[in-house]
Amino acid sequence: MPYHRIDTGRIDSLILRPNDLAFLNFVGKLIPIRVLGTEFFNYLYDPVAEGQIAGEVDPSSSVDSAKNVGFVPPQLLKSSIIAAQPVNVLRVNQPSMLYQVFVGVAPSYVRVFLALPSASAQKNLDVVAWSQAYAAAGWFDGFVSPLLNPDPSTEFIVPYGLDPALGYANVLFERVRPLLMFYVNKVQFGVVADIDLVMEMLDRRGRGVRTFMKNVGGFTAFTYPFKEVFKITPISIGATREDVARSLRGV
Secondary structure (H helix, E strand, O other): OOOEEEOOOHHHOOOOOOOOOOEEEEEEEEEEEEEEEEEEEEEEHHHHHHOOOOOOOOOOOOOOOOOOOOOEEEEEEOOOOOOOOOOOOOOOOOOOOOEHHHHHHHOEEEEEEEEEEOEEEEEOHHHHOOOOOOOOOOOOEOOOOOOOOOHHHHHEEEEEOOEEEEEEEOOOOEEEEEEEEEEEEEEEEOOOOOHHHHHHHHHOOHHOOOOEEEOOOOOOOOOHHHHHHHHHOOOOOOOOOHHHHHHHOOO
């Protein structure tokens, strides 16, 4: 497959579109939404030029691509070359909006690590957390997700008030400069307030339209102002009709 042009074929079926239904899954706490509108675009991000990281990722001193690799821990996706100098270029400023993001990576051997919220690492083993000393699990790289052909496994959801952070590992014996392509689906949505429809969504039927479950963050619990943002309280997986009714009333 040629990578000289953008190819979103691997992620097309996952991209949210108008009238889709979805649950935002905040570590088992569900918010039902309907997609009202979308805007899809690509954003080329150079972590060094933008000032997210100080410079190229140091070379590895490892002989097994696991221990003591060149490593930069996750940092906010800031930019020093945008006039407003945002601390996070993927920050969402409206409660009724979210970003659905996929990532392409270059060069191929750069490993990328996600933290969302920025202090909560994703895809760690239970027995060990990834770090410079042992960056052997939990990454995606350019072999899996080339710059112009993003892989579904790189998907993450950015809702209002949560900042993602990305870190990098280098398994080579020379410095490496990462380059990222963000594939961003800007989604405007409404919270589903119809009890019958929410129950059907829980059954994954959704009145004939597509219904997704989109995870926000990993398994590590975090505090989020659900009622202030969504005007309801979260719904649990397996909730009864009475439970759903209470949640939609904000109880």
